[in-house]
Amino acid sequence: MLLQLPRITPLFPEIFVLFMIAVVLLAGLFAKPRIAGRLTYLLTQTTLMGACILTFRFYDTETITTFNGMFIHDPLSQVSTLFVYVTTVFTLAYARQYIEERSIQQPEYYILTLFSVLGMMALISAGNFLSLYVSLELFSLPLYAMVALRRDLAAGSEAAMKYFITGAVASGMLLYGISMLFGTTNSLDLNVVASTTITLNPTMVIIYRFALVFIIAGVIFKLGAVPFHMWVPDVYQGAPTSVTLFISGAPKIAALALLFRLLTTALPSLHLQWTPILIAISITSMALGNLVAIVQTDLKRMLAYSSIAHMGYTLLGILTAGAVGYSAGLFYMISYSIMAVGAFGLLTLMSRAGVEVDKVGDLRGLNARNPWLALMMLFLMFSMAGLPPTVGFFAKLGVLQALIDAHLVWLAVLALIFAIIGAYYYIRVVKVMYFEEPDSQQLQPMQISGDMRFIISINGLGVLVLGLFPSALIDLCRSVF
Amino acid sequence: MIQQFIFYLFSAMAIATAAMVIISKSPVRAALFLVVTFIASAGLWILLQAEFLGLVLILVYVGAVMTLFLFVVMMLDMDGIELRSGFVQYLPFALIVLSVMLAFIILAVWHTSFGLGHANPSKETAAYNNIALLGSVLYTQYAYPFVLAGALLLLAIIAAISLTFRGTRNAKKQRVEWQVSVRAQDRLYKTSMKNEKRL
Numbered sequence: 018m019l020l021q022l023p024r025i026t027p028l029f030p031e032i033f034v035l036f037m038i039a040v041v042l043l044a045g046l047f048a049k050p051r052i053a054g055r056l057t058y059l060l061t062q063t064t065l066m067g068a069c070i071l072t073f074r075f076y077d078t079e080t081i082t083t084f085n086g087m088f089i090h091d092p093l094s095q096v097s098t099l100f101v102y103v104t105t106v107f108t109l110a111y112a113r114q115y116i117e118e119r120s121i122q123q124p125e126y127y128i129l130t131l132f133s134v135l136g137m138m139a140l141i142s143a144g145n146f147l148s149l150y151v152s153l154e155l156f157s158l159p160l161y162a163m164v165a166l167r168r169d170l171a172a173g174s175e176a177a178m179k180y181f182i183t184g185a186v187a188s189g190m191l192l193y194g195i196s197m198l199f200g201t202t203n204s205l206d207l208n209v210v211a212s213t214t215i216t217l218n219p220t221m222v223i224i225y226r227f228a229l230v231f232i233i234a235g236v237i238f239k240l241g242a243v244p245f246h247m248w249v250p251d252v253y254q255g256a257p258t259s260v261t262l263f264i265s266g267a268p269k270i271a272a273l274a275l276l277f278r279l280l281t282t283a284l285p286s287l288h289l290q291w292t293p294i295l296i297a298i299s300i301t302s303m304a305l306g307n308l309v310a311i312v313q314t315d316l317k318r319m320l321a322y323s324s325i326a327h328m329g330y331t332l333l334g335i336l337t338a339g340a341v342g343y344s345a346g347l348f349y350m351i352s353y354s355i356m357a358v359g360a361f362g363l364l365t366l367m368s369r370a371g372v373e374v375d376k377v378g379d380l381r382g383l384n385a386r387n388p389w390l391a392l393m394m395l396f397l398m399f400s401m402a403g404l405p406p407t408v409g410f411f412a413k414l415g416v417l418q419a420l421i422d423a424h425l426v427w428l429a430v431l432a433l434i435f436a437i438i439g440a441y442y443y444i445r446v447v448k449v450m451y452f453e454e455p456d457s458q459q460l461q462p463m464q465i466s467g468d469m470r471f472i473i474s475i476n477g478l479g480v481l482v483l484g485l486f487p488s489a490l491i492d493l494c495r496s497v498f
Numbered sequence: 499m500i501q502q503f504i505f506y507l508f509s510a511m512a513i514a515t516a517a518m519v520i521i522s523k524s525p526v527r528a529a530l531f532l533v534v535t536f537i538a539s540a541g542l543w544i545l546l547q548a549e550f551l552g553l554v555l556i557l558v559y560v561g562a563v564m565t566l567f568l569f570v571v572m573m574l575d576m577d578g579i580e581l582r583s584g585f586v587q588y589l590p591f592a593l594i595v596l597s598v599m600l601a602f603i604i605l606a607v608w609h610t611s612f613g614l615g616h617a618n619p620s621k622e623t624a625a626y627n628n629i630a631l632l633g634s635v636l637y638t639q640y641a642y643p644f645v646l647a648g649a650l651l652l653l654a655i656i657a658a659i660s661l662t663f664r665g666t667r668n669a670k671k672q673r674v675e676w677q678v679s680v681r682a683q684d685r686l687y688k689t690s691m692k693n694e695k696r697l
Contacts, residue, residue: 085639087640088642125656129653132649132656135649155653166660
């Protein structure tokens with residue numbers, strides 16, 4: 018048998034990241050303990066930026082499949098991985114000081130992050146159920162470990178157990194759905210599955226539907242939408258803030274890409290079956306997320322419920338089963354992950370040794386203590402609420418427009434009502450920051466270092482700038498589909 | 499002829515050791531009998547020309563899973579008598595479950611798979627070798643997921659170590675658990691010494 022070497026240029030970013038994981042691993046092992054943390058941090062950031070440059074350098078507008086269809090290199094995978102790198106770079110920049118001050122081993126933290134990023138990259142580009150499932154595990158396993166990485170925190174171990182067990186069940190469900198598809202189509206290749214299911218043999222439709230339900234259940238768990246949302250508040254609250262920050266950003270983009278691969282690449286012919294499921298999921302997510310977030314006093318928990326609601330909005334775009342809706346969903350997810358990373362990043366950098374900032378009350382009178390941080394939080398909260406001129410407004414606008422184009426006006430009205438309900442708790446945070454007096458022990462001004470100030474400024478102003486000039490990002494998302 | 503002999507040997511071994519897993523009093527012995535059951539079933543697989551399945555059964559189940567299981571059983575210090583305490587109480591329910599399952603199995607597979615005629619499967623062609631077939635696609639067609647799985651295993655090691663590793667052993671530091679569990683006789687002990695002669 019003649020061995021044909023597969024085309025490996027599309028895999029350069031993945032190969033680079035895997036190579037650098039080994040380098041960081043050795044650096045963390047052999048460097049002096051005093052400098053190991055800072056060295057691995059710098060190497061990790063270099064890796065992510067290098068991968069960013071490689072993806073950008075080899076950007077292709079056409080679709081290339083390589084390794085016998087295991088790997089798909091298309092605009093969707095490239096745009097998604099680009100934003101995975103960007104959000105991870107921000108995440109690590111926010112997290113560095115936080116984990117330095119706490120009993121979290123730094124080299125391990127960075128290596129686990131890099132592994133998770135590698136898993137996300139492979140997941141986003143997966144063209145075969147086999148590579149898809151392996152990379153899904155590669156991306157979620159580090160997250161479970163990172164949640165438990167802080168030893169002195171019992172809540173972290175509890176959250177990790179919950180996350181791990183529910184995550185394992187979700188993987189099982191996804192795998193079960195995949196096995197049904199494999200049994201009926203005799204193939205693991207997404208494109209072959211798509212072309213086999215297109216005939217819709219009436220005796221097979223019932224099996225396809227079962228498979229679809231299990232697959233959607235698995236992906237919805239990773240996204241964290243109702244009815245598989247139970248882990249989200251507990252994990253967000255129990256994990257160290259730096260890990261919550263990571264979970265809320267890049268993995269959401271990867272999970273959305275997974276949904277695109279499964280629903281639009283492998284099962285586009287079943288859209289009449291998956292649209293009603295997604296409608297139910299998004300309505301319940303928006304309702305539960307926004308209503309339960311109102312009563313939360315824990316800021317991390319509130320943002321967790323807000324993330325459930327945002328997942329509902331993202332799915333609104335996808336359930337229209339059209340290119341306009343898909344690009345609106347992708348735009349929503351990218352802008353949400355930028356906002357979420359900013360909001361959790363702010364909490365991370367305000368928490369210092371021994372003091373955790375995770376209650377809404379902890380932000381009381383932030384304007385008096387550090388007006389610039391308060392202003393950045395204001396932008397982020399307004400963006401999450403969907404107020405113009407921030408990027409959150411255009412994200413919601415795009416999704417609603419796609420709904421109206423698909424003649425789902427009632428759903429658009431419902432989404433708008435829940436958005437107005439949701440605006441309450443975002444604006445409450447702003448009210449607490451600007452119109453309430455700080456407690457006596459919080460009177461001293463809040464100091465943050467210069468590089469942290471620089472990063473949060475980029476993030477907060479980025480939300481505003483993307484809202485003022487959204488066309489570049491919108492065009493990028495449109496070019497994908 | 500020799501094949502039938504081997505088949506009956508392994509089958510009898512599998513059934514006998516499976517029965518011993520249930521009957522034997524000590525959990526450790528039960529686990530060891532389960533190992534023999536797996537080896538006998540692996541022999542049956544190989545007899546059916548599914549040599550890969552047979553080898554994997556020995557490598558994974560005997561080599562890894564059962565060893566782990568034995569460690570756990572040995573650490574738990576289980577009491578065999580206590581485990582058997584509710585035997586009569588649960589017996590009627592167990593019999594019901596057993597008879598229902600047996601009935602289903604007989605209904606489903608008795609007439610298709612049982613009987614001496616099924617003991618010797620039809621021969622495959624000479625070129626058929628499933629380890630070679632698996633090997634030829636593992637590093638070619640499935641090279642990419644194979645590498646990903648390798649990364650996944652490396653990650654599993656790193657994640658497990660980072661969650662359990664608590665500093666090097668020879669580091670000089672306070673060990674609170676030792677300090678708390680210390681007993682008086684560890685610190686203070688009496689020895690009998692000869693009285694010195696008074697001058």
